[in-house]
Amino acid sequence: MNIEQLEFIVEVAKTGSLTKTAQNMHVTLSAISQSITNLETELGIKLFIRSRAGAKPTIEGEKIIRKAFQVVTSIQEIREEAENYNQLQSGELRIATIPGYTCYLVDGVSQFKMDYPNIKMEVMETPTEKIIEKINSREIDIGLTAMLEKNFTHSNMVYERILTGQMVLAVSRFTPLATQTTMMKQELKELTFVIYKDEIIKKYLEKLESEIGSIRILFSSNNTDAINTAVKNGLAVTIGPNYSFFNSPDAIKGDIVTVPIISPQTAPVYLGWLKHKEKKFSKPSSLFIERVKAQLQA
Numbered sequence: 001m002n003i004e005q006l007e008f009i010v011e012v013a014k015t016g017s018l019t020k021t022a023q024n025m026h027v028t029l030s031a032i033s034q035s036i037t038n039l040e041t042e043l044g045i046k047l048f049i050r051s052r053a054g055a056k057p058t059i060e061g062e063k064i065i066r067k068a069f070q071v072v073t074s075i076q077e078i079r080e081e082a083e084n085y086n087q088l089q090s091g092e093l094r095i096a097t098i099p100g101y102t103c104y105l106v107d108g109v110s111q112f113k114m115d116y117p118n119i120k121m122e123v124m125e126t127p128t129e130k131i132i133e134k135i136n137s138r139e140i141d142i143g144l145t146a147m148l149e150k151n152f153t154h155s156n157m158v159y160e161r162i163l164t165g166q167m168v169l170a171v172s173r174f175t176p177l178a179t180q181t182t183m184m185k186q187e188l189k190e191l192t193f194v195i196y197k198d199e200i201i202k203k204y205l206e207k208l209e210s211e212i213g214s215i216r217i218l219f220s221s222n223n224t225d226a227i228n229t230a231v232k233n234g235l236a237v238t239i240g241p242n243y244s245f246f247n248s249p250d251a252i253k254g255d256i257v258t259v260p261i262i263s264p265q266t267a268p269v270y271l272g273w274l275k276h277k278e279k280k281f282s283k284p285s286s287l288f289i290e291r292v293k294a295q296l297q298a
Contacts, residue, residue: 001039001042001043003071003072003075004035005035005036005038005039006068006071006072007025007072008021008025008032008035008036009036009039009047009048009061009064009065009068010065010068010069010072011024011025012032012036012048012055013057013061013062013065013069016054016055016056017054017055018032018033018036018050018054018055036048043064045058045060045061045064046058046060046061047060047061047064047065048061083283091116091118091119091120091282091283091284092119092120092121092122092141092284093119093120093121093122093141093142093282093284093285093288094121094122094139094140094141094142095121095122095123095124095140095141095142095143095144095288096123096124096125096126096130096131096134096135096140096142096143096144097123097124097125097126097131097143097144097145098125098126098127098128098131098144098145098146098198099125099126099127099196099198099222099224101125101144101244101271102123102125104144104247104292104295104296105123105144105292107295108288108291108292108295109121109123111291112287112288112291116284116287119284122140124140127197127198127199127222128143128145128146128147128198128199128200129198129199131143131145131274132154132157132274135156135157135274135275135276136156136276138276138279141275141279141282141285142273142274142275142285142289143273143274143275144271144272144273144274144292145200145271145272145274146198146200146241146244146269146270146271147159147161147200147269147270147271147272148200148203148204148267148269148270149270156276156277156278157274157275157276157277158274158275158276158277159272159273159274160272160273161270161271161272162271162272162273162293162296162297163243163270163271163272163296163297164268164269164270164271165241165242165243165268165269165270165271166241166242166260166261166267166268166269167204167239167240167241167242167261167269168239168240168241168242168245168258168259168260168261169183169188169191169237169238169239169258169259169260169261170231170237170238170239170240170245170251170256170257170258170259171231171237171256171257171258171259172231172232172233172234172237172255172256172257173254173255173256173257174234175234177191177237177257177259178257178259180259181259181260182259182260182261182262183259183260183261183262184261184262185208185211185212185261185262186212188208188212188215188261189212189213189215191215191216191236191237192216192217192218192235192236192237193215193216193217193218193236193237193238193239194217194218194219194220194221194226194227194230194231194235194236194237194238195217195219195220195221195227195238195239196220196221196222196224196227196238196240197220197221197222200241200269201239201240204239205239218230218235218236228248228250228256231250231256232250232255232256239261241269241271242258242260242269243271243296245258271296273289
């Protein structure tokens with residue numbers, strides 16, 4: 001008796017056909033038939049009643065097949081555990097995040113590399129639309145991004161929410177705006193903005209402008225340092241999810257202050273992981289996500 005024989009009889013019981021089993025397991029029909037015959041001879045019992053209609057387990061065969069199924073399941077678990085171990089010894093993890101969140105990943109990456117030094121890791125910053133492109137092209141494994149939708153509906157993606165926040169205005173501490181506890185949407189029309197070029201910000205502003213009219217934009221950029229400098233110097237204000245400022249050095253020092261925006265369109269802004277729906281999470285991906293998730297939620 002060997003593992004292959006047990007796998008064969010379990011698959012034949014599932015399909016009811018030696019031919020289908022041979023196709024599913026990529027072996028010849030004669031190999032399946034001979035293997036089962038040898039096992040029946042060894043055990044001294046008939047496992048299947050074979051006919052032109054297929055193969056049906058005998059009463060004795062059903063009992064044997066149930067036990068074989070338990071063995072095959074345990075063997076598969078052993079193989080998966082070994083595969084997980086191998087991935088942790090020589091795996092690869094490619095991550096993309098929207099700008100402003102790399103600081104959340106640094107500690108996680110550092111600790112992860114200490115625990116699993118053979119995992120090759122790559123972290124890049126890029127806007128949401130580029131993250132989606134890179135996931136579709138398999139250039140990255142997972143992406144950390146913000147979403148306005150509670151349930152992300154992109155046909156090729158799986159999205160897991162981690163945090164729920166809200167849009168806030170970010171202003172210099174040296175401006176009168178820093179003393180306000182809230183900001184009404186109508187007041188935004190009087191301000192000058194510097195905007196980070198990202199899909200979520202674009203959608204939010206489009207909806208805002210549909211309600212209050214055009215807003216003044218000094219410049220748009222993917223350079224967060226340039227945006228923060230303009231805000232700190234009081235040249236303009238910016239807008240973004242509140243959690244994007246939690247670990248910002250300028251916000252921590254108090255140079256930039258955030259003010260909640262109050263409007264009828266106020267809605268949550270979600271932060272979460274994206275991956276391709278056809279890509280199974282590797283063990284390194286799962287472990288890393290759990291660590292970063294705990295850090296962000298804390």
